[in-house]
Amino acid sequence: GAVVSQHPSRVICKSGTSVKIECRSLDFQATTMFWYRQFPKQSLMLMATSNEGSKATYEQGVEKDKFLINHASLTLSTLTVTSAHPEDSSFYICSARSPNGAGEQYFGPGTRLTVT
Amino acid sequence: ILNVEQSPQSLHVQEGDSTNFTCSFPSSNFYALHWYRWETAKSPEALFVMTLNGDEKKKGRISATLNTKEGYSYLYIKGSQPEDSATYLCAPYYKLSFGAGTTVTVRA
Numbered sequence: 001g002a003v004v005s006q007h008p009s010r011v012i013c014k015s016g017t018s019v020k021i022e023c024r025s026l027d028f029q030a031t032t033m034f035w036y037r038q039f040p041k042q043s044l045m046l047m048a049t050s051n052e053g054s055k056a057t058y059e060q061g062v063e064k065d066k067f068l069i070n071h072a073s074l075t076l077s078t079l080t081v082t083s084a085h086p087e088d089s090s091f092y093i094c095s096a097r098s099p100n101g102a103g104e105q106y107f108g109p110g111t112r113l114t115v116t
Numbered sequence: 117i118l119n120v121e122q123s124p125q126s127l128h129v130q131e132g133d134s135t136n137f138t139c140s141f142p143s144s145n146f147y148a149l150h151w152y153r154w155e156t157a158k159s160p161e162a163l164f165v166m167t168l169n170g171d172e173k174k175k176g177r178i179s180a181t182l183n184t185k186e187g188y189s190y191l192y193i194k195g196s197q198p199e200d201s202a203t204y205l206c207a208p209y210y211k212l213s214f215g216a217g218t219t220v221t222v223r224a
Contacts, residue, residue: 004159043205043216044160093159103209104150107159 002028004096006108013084013115020080021111023094029074030096034105035067038091047092050077084115122206122215129196129222136192137218139206143187148209151180151191154217155202163191163204196222 003026013019023033031052036044048069049057056069066088068080077096081088091112095105121140129135141149148167154160164173166182166189173180177194193200203217 043203043214046214095160103148104162104165105152105160106162107152109159 002026002096002098002106004094004106004108006094006111008111009109010112011114013113015085015115016083018080018082019084019113020078021092021094021113023077023079023096023108025075025096025106028096028099030077030099031074032097033071033077034095034097035069035077035079036093036095038093038110044093047079081113084113086115089113089115120206120208120215122204122218124218125216126219127221129193129220131196131198131222131224133196134192134194135196135220136190137204137220139189139191139215141187141189141206141208143184146184146187146208149182149189150207150209151189152205152207152214153202154205160205191218193220196220198222198224 005024005026007022011019033050035047037047038044046059047062050069050071052071052074058064066082071077091110093110095107098104123138127135148165150165151163152160153163164180169184171182180189180191182189191204201222203219205214205217207214
């Protein structure tokens with residue numbers, strides 16, 4: 001099956017710093033990738049849709065200036081959490097849409113961000 | 117139905133018993149419905165992609181049906197095993213935010 005990697009798996013950063021998370025589709029090209037966030041004891045919340053070569057589409061309530069998304073190639077999307085605060089501590093997970101017609105998603109392993 | 121709803125939110129099943137749960141979604145402009153299985157400490161994994169009304173998909177002891185006219189899909193687990201313990205998520209194609217999921221715990 002298709003493989004999506006995510007790096008880093010865990011990161012601890014200080015308040016006010018920025019953190020970049022990478023999402024890569026390893027064996028297929030993904031024109032569309034997605035970034036999710038999981039709040040404690042809740043399901044996955046879609047943050048934004050990342051389209052290769054164009055601006056990301058953010059869901060309502062997600063600050064685009066805080067969560068910068070770049071999808072510069074067909075296999076890489078990055079999420080940068082800028083000026084991180086403790087409330088940004090969360091589990092972030094990306095997925096890449098399959099290039100076949102039904103469009104199922106293949107998920108990365110997620111990144112646990114802790115802001116101190 | 118304006119959003120994706122899954123019920124029940126959690127299930128406790130005795131090993132060997134069968135169970136089922138529901139995903140409800142807006143029936144207008146339907147394209148496809150995806151079911152995912154999310155085990156603790158792992159990534160969500162695609163189970164089924166349902167596209168046609170009346171579709172039934174099967175993978176081992178797990179199967180799913182689809183009713184696009186009334187906007188629901190059922191997922192069935194036959195003869196539950198401890199390894200079936202996971203959160204099962206559904207999402208319609210056009211709206212990729214998931215329902216809250218149904219967390220299944222199978223007791224040995």
